[in-house]
Amino acid sequence: MLARADAPSRKRAPERTCAGCREVLPQAQLVRLVLGPDGHVVPDLAGRAFGRGAWVHPTQRCIERAAPRGLAKSFRAEVKTSAAELHAAILAAAARRAESLLLAAERGGHLAVGATEVTEALAAGRALRVVVARDARAAAELGSVRKAIADGLAVAFGDKELLGQLTRRSETGVVAVVDRGLCDALTRVFDMMSIPEPNTGARAAGTREDG
Template sequence: MPEHETPERKCILSAEHGARDDLIRLALGPDGDVLPDLGAKAPGRGAWVTPDRRLIEAAVAKGKLRGALLRAFKGATIKVPDDLVQRIEAGLQRRALDRLGLELRTGNLMLGSDRILDKIRAGRVHLLLHAADASADGRGKLDQKLRVSEMGESVVLPVGRSELSVALGRENVVHAALCDRAAATRVAAAVSRWRAFCGTNDDGADGEHGSAAER
């Protein structure tokens, strides 16, 4: 496979192919428990599913997920936890917020609407993030300036300012931004999979200027 090509995997539920990093890997624990392997690092055979909560919940309710997993794991004895969907969502949230925390500690994540606005005006912002409960006025002001700058992407996170503030160890975090392109790409990847699972990737919150990875 050429180096520039992204490895693909097939969803065991929809049979559709997607980029490996966009899907969710399920793996077997030591006792046969089916567990989310969000870093795709667990040993042994894995099963891949589309990051779509409704798809997975429907498959669980109809018994389709268990059948698909039995085929994927070649008839191994498996146990599907009742809270598998909740574990996936919690894991995706943790990975995205941990990534934000890491970028903050390394100086790549910028907080504060005034500082962010200055960087947007300078054409420096590659990714703009809003807490789910950010005011319409606050979001609108920053998003409008981002559109004028003709670069970057605006995303609303699936959590409010309280959870975001706790995750970052700061008070009243409502808006955040990344000016480093590589950091923006890393955060965008983690956030996109999380939002896709929660069903918010198509809510019209994203900017109109392409993904951070494209800039």
């Protein structure tokens, strides 16, 4: 039998309203935004920025619907950020957040660094997420990494110099996260980095930058 619903078993996760679809959901599924004094919103992926927050699903559709009118309603203030600007800001914030999560993973001993350690972690089943530098051709061609890519475990991010900086080496081609919590947080920000650009009605000039 299930426990009674009124049993004081677990704390309810805080819920927030998406400024796009107006659905009320646990805040972990939404992105927090804060409104600057200039009327522009800034993503707060670490959830630490001061100021009143509004929330949005990290999806193309909810970004389109939220900016600027849904957010103006949430903040009860004028919002000047367009859907295209909000999309770009979320992608940029996600990339910065990925860097700080990888840095924290390395500092905390939750990261296998380099081809040898990553191969060992994959063989031991400890590698939860593999991150390959975009310019790391040799690492991407390793049998173990190729299998991780085929299994959907790998993501391309940054370059060897950036991964090197985050792992206190001159260059790093591949890393693997071996901690569940960090892996989940990273997966969330990597998903944000692939949100398609919003359709803003008037067709924007410019090219896609797919890698």
